[in-house]
Amino acid sequence: MIGLSEVVAAARRIGTHIHRTPLVYSRSLSLLSGNEIYLKCENLQKTGSFKIRGALNAVLQLTTAEQHRGVVTGSSGNHGQALAYAARQAKVRAVVVMPENVSAAKRGACQSYGGETVLYGLTAEARLAHAEHLVQSEGLVLVHPYDDARVIAGQGTLGLEVLAEYPEVNYLVAPVGGGGLLSGVALATKESSPKVQVIGVEPLVSPRLSYSWQEGQASELLGEAWQPSVADGLRSRRPGKLPYALTKRYVDKLVTVGEGEIVAAMKLILERTKLLAEPSGAVAVAAVLQPPLQGLGKKMVCVVSGGNIELAALARLLG
Numbered sequence: 005m006i007g008l009s010e011v012v013a014a015a016r017r018i019g020t021h022i023h024r025t026p027l028v029y030s031r032s033l034s035l036l037s038g039n040e041i042y043l044k045c046e047n048l049q050k051t052g053s054f055k056i057r058g059a060l061n062a063v064l065q066l067t068t069a070e071q072h073r074g075v076v077t078g079s080s081g082n083h084g085q086a087l088a089y090a091a092r093q094a095k096v097r098a099v100v101v102m103p104e105n106v107s108a109a110k111r112g113a114c115q116s117y118g119g120e121t122v123l124y125g126l127t128a129e130a131r132l133a134h135a136e137h138l139v140q141s142e143g144l145v146l147v148h149p150y151d152d153a154r155v156i157a158g159q160g161t162l163g164l165e166v167l168a169e170y171p172e173v174n175y176l177v178a179p180v181g182g183g184g185l186l187s188g189v190a191l192a193t194k195e196s197s198p199k200v201q202v203i204g205v206e207p208l209v210s211p212r213l214s215y216s217w218q219e220g221q222a223s224e225l226l227g228e229a230w231q232p233s234v235a236d237g238l239r240s241r242r243p244g245k246l247p248y249a250l251t252k253r254y255v256d257k258l259v260t261v262g263e264g265e266i267v268a269a270m271k272l273i274l275e276r277t278k279l280l281a282e283p284s285g286a287v288a289v290a291a292v293l294q295p296p297l298q299g300l301g302k303k304m305v306c307v308v309s310g311g312n313i314e315l316a317a318l319a320r321l322l323g
């Protein structure tokens with residue numbers, strides 16, 4: 005298992021390599037939400053998302069032998085970019101397995117950070133299976149996007165920053181994909197300040213963690229139970245095992261948001277705060293604009309987890 009001391013160590017390890025991102029109060033979003041709304045701006049983080057935290061925390065702990073071998077992961081987006089960036093900092097080889105239909109922009113972003121890209125399959129499961137194959141065949145070290153204690157501890161550093169800057173916070177609201185972000189933040193928050201409520205937000209069309217909580221174990225959404233969300237960072241079909249266990253222990257509540265609400269929240273963030281969130285980065289704001297979180301009169305921090313969106317996709321969403 006992993007505890008607060010791993011998160012504190014991660015903060016010390018990665019602190020000089022990342023941005024301490026701003027916590028921005030929005031009067032306009034507060035009025036709409038009926039709560040005091042602050043945004044933790046990880047869209048302004050290095051590589052454009054919080055994922056650099058976990059990736060760096062993993063890469064900076066490699067042994068010398070592992071540094072010589074290099075790292076590998078499966079990712080269509082932010083974790084791949086973050087791992088490539090982190091590996092370059094440490095002068096380590098990074099291989100990122102991306103889907104065959106990946107956009108030229110996403111592949112190029114990963115390569116611009118020095119990552120080698122390999123195209124394989126179309127699903128997250130296929131990419132990660134191929135990454136594991138490369139662990140066997142090429143001796144690379146796997147850095148899983150969320151089911152990895154080093155990655156989770158790194159993501160948790162975001163929670164420590166929020167508590168240090170805004171100790172009065174009542175609710176911390178964060179998106180859920182594979183659950184690495186939420187589990188790290190929840191662990192850091194509850195072990196430091198147990199009365200803060202930690203809320204996870206999933207797309208209604210892919211509620212893998214809510215489903216897993218119901219089932220009593222990390223479970224896969226099958227068939228019609230899963231649809232691809234506009235929030236492309238939140239598309240995994242099942243949560244990680246470690247995130248499952250940590251969220252069961254530390255997270256107070258899970259809520260879901262609809263596709264239209266996600267896009268509306270993204271537009272609202274852009275219009276009212278001039279911050280560009282990608283759809284995955286807008287789900288926490290979407291959640292505080294509707295029941296059960298709207299109108300509670302509480303101090304809430306929404307994690308704006310990333311801002312990587314291609315201009316063509318942005319234009320399409322803005323209509």
Ligand SMILES: *Cc1c(COP(=O)(O)O)cnc(C)c1O
Nearest residue numbers: 082181182183184185237309310
């Ligand atoms: C990866 C990602 C998430 C989800 O994080 P998990 O650790 O997979 O739950 C949310 N937002 C953005 C922008 C991401 O890149």
